[in-house]
Amino acid sequence: MNNDIERVLYSRDQIQQVAQKLGQELTTEYAGKNPLVICVLKGAVLFTTDIIREMDTYLDLDFINLSSYGNETISSGEVQLTKDLDADVTGRDVLVIEDIIDTGRTLKFLVDLLKRRDVNSVKVCTLLDKPAGRLVDIKADYIGFEVPNEFVVGYGLDYAERYRNLPYVGILKPAIYEHK
Numbered sequence: 001m002n003n004d005i006e007r008v009l010y011s012r013d014q015i016q017q018v019a020q021k022l023g024q025e026l027t028t029e030y031a032g033k034n035p036l037v038i039c040v041l042k043g044a045v046l047f048t049t050d051i052i053r054e055m056d057t058y059l060d061l062d063f064i065n066l067s068s069y070g071n072e073t074i075s076s077g078e079v080q081l082t083k084d085l086d087a088d089v090t091g092r093d094v095l096v097i098e099d100i101i102d103t104g105r106t107l108k109f110l111v112d113l114l115k116r117r118d119v120n121s122v123k124v125c126t127l128l129d130k131p132a133g134r135l136v137d138i139k140a141d142y143i144g145f146e147v148p149n150e151f152v153v154g155y156g157l158d159y160a161e162r163y164r165n166l167p168y169v170g171i172l173k174p175a176i177y178e179h180k
């Protein structure tokens with residue numbers, strides 16, 4: 001797998017350090033609030049498990065599966081809700097955990113859905129932000145790292161379901177997906 005990576009952007013250690021930093025900030029943010037933490041499947045799984053272990057506060061955990069990239073490197077423009085939440089979000093302080101915000105379509109879809117369901121508050125924590133990719137006006141409240149306008153994989157992020165298990169975030173060699 002490592003041979004498919006053009007260059008590593010953020011190492012395992014850098015990711016752990018930023019998860020610790022953000023976790024401490026979120027502990028302060030949510031002291032006494034018992035937030036509902038929502039992990040956006042599949043990509044945010046690894047980041048969610050790391051960051052909630054740095055949050056020293058009561059919290060509930062739930063999962064939603066939103067997909068719009070399939071096996072491509074560009075957004076289909078259509079966000080599919082393939083697994084809804086189990087929890088009733090009415091009146092809850094919700095913290096959304098994402099792996100990356102690129103066009104912003106996924107996050108906009110989710111935040112609009114949560115607001116329609118009358119949450120008390122919603123904040124977003126993303127490991128990666130790709131501002132050059134943005135097509136809709138939305139931003140996260142907590143950001144780990146910025147990434148350039150390249151297709152990145154690893155630490156949960158995939159290309160055609162591969163590379164999620166890389167311990168770092170790196171730029172995928174274009175030759176991998178341009179062959180298609």
Ligand SMILES: O=P(O)(O)OC[C@H]1O[C@H](OP(=O)(O)OP(=O)(O)O)[C@H](O)[C@@H]1O
Nearest residue numbers: 041042043067068069102103104105106
């Ligand atoms: O800002 P956007 O352009 O919407 O892109 C960001 C979303 O795309 C990826 O999900 P994907 O659709 O690949 O599903 P996955 O998490 O299961 O890989 C990623 O995990 C984000 O959820």
Ligand SMILES: [Mg+2]
Nearest residue numbers: 040041042043
């Ligand atoms: Mg995703």
